[in-house]
Amino acid sequence: VIEYxxxxxxxxxxxxxxLNLWRLLRGPALMDRVLAVDTMVINIIALIILFGIQxxxxxxxxxxxxxxxxRLHLHRRLLPLHPARRRHRVSGGRP
Amino acid sequence: MTFVLELLVSLLIVAGGAFLLIxxxxxxxxxxxxxxxxxxxxxxxxxxxxxxxxxMVFFAGLEGTLSIHEVLITAFLFMTAPISAHxxxxxxxxxxxxxxxxLPPTGRPYGWSTFDAAPGPGEPDGEDDRRGAHD
Numbered sequence: 715v716i717e718y719x720x721x722x723x724x725x726x727x728x729x730x731x732x733l734n735l736w737r738l739l740r741g742p743a744l745m746d747r748v749l750a751v752d753t754m755v756i757n758i759i760a761l762i763i764l765f766g767i768q769x770x771x772x773x774x775x776x777x778x779x780x781x782x783x784x785r786l787h788l789h790r791r792l793l794p795l796h797p798a799r800r801r802h803r804v805s806g807g808r809p
Numbered sequence: 810m811t812f813v814l815e816l817l818v819s820l821l822i823v824a825g826g827a828f829l830l831i832x833x834x835x836x837x838x839x840x841x842x843x844x845x846x847x848x849x850x851x852x853x854x855x856x857x858x859x860x861x862x863x864x865m866v867f868f869a870g871l872e873g874t875l876s877i878h879e880v881l882i883t884a885f886l887f888m889t890a891p892i893s894a895h896x897x898x899x900x901x902x903x904x905x906x907x908x909x910x911x912l913p914p915t916g917r918p919y920g921w922s923t924f925d926a927a928p929g930p931g932e933p934d935g936e937d938d939r940r941g942a943h944d
Contacts, residue, residue, distance in 0.1 A: 715812075716867075719819035723860065726826030730833035730853075737837055745842055745901045752893050753836060753849035759882070760829055760860045764822065767867050 716771050723764045731757050814870040818863045825859025828852050842901050850894040858883060899923055 731754060738750035832855075835848025865879045902908055902923050909924055919928050 715815050715819045716822070719822040723822045723826035726830040730829045733833040733837045743842060743901070743904065745897050745904065746845070748900075749836065749842070749846060749849060749897055752890075752897070753833065753853055756849070756853050756857050756886070756890070757829055757833070759886070760825065760857045763857075763860045763864050763879075763882075767818075767822070767864055770867070770871060 716767070720764060720768050720771070724761070724768075727757050727761045727764065731761075811870070814866065818867045818870070821859050821863035821866065825856045825863060828856030828859060830856075832856060843898065846894055846898055846901075850890055854886065854890045857886060 734750050734754045734757060738747050738754070741747045741750055829852075832848045832852030835852060836845055839845040839848060861879045861883050865876060868874075868876045868879075909921075912921055915921060919925060
């Protein structure tokens, strides 16, 4: 659920930044441009916060699952090559 | 992380994004600077507050600890946003001297605080003719 909410949040904040940019370029008075920059700063703060949430949530969903898969894979592949296991097999095969 | 907590975070993110968008749309669409000032100072600040609350709930649910960064960001943002809006409005009033003519009388011995100097401690009555000296 958070993924879709983050998509919406990123879209809304980016669209808001574009509107601010339009006011910054278009603004008839100097104070309009000042106000536009002020609002852009606040929108960028919101974007950074959403980015932080996204980093952590994808780290949870994708990153940890990927790490677990790699560790499982390595575990299965390398287990027969483990020195203790090999010595056991050799000593058991040819007495 | 439970589903209820996740839903709460999502709801806060969506509300914050909607408020950010509404604030910026208002800043583009409203006709005058003094009305245009309303949209970003209120709606956008509330939108960032929503995103910050979402981040707080998210990291509290994730790690079980209350993160203090968001509280600090909220505090400083809510402190500085009204100040900057106030001074933008004052600068706008100083840029447009024709706005002074429509002002009602203050009903006090001194004039409007943005346009006339405040009465000093030694002169409680101020100077009423200072208004003419500016123009």
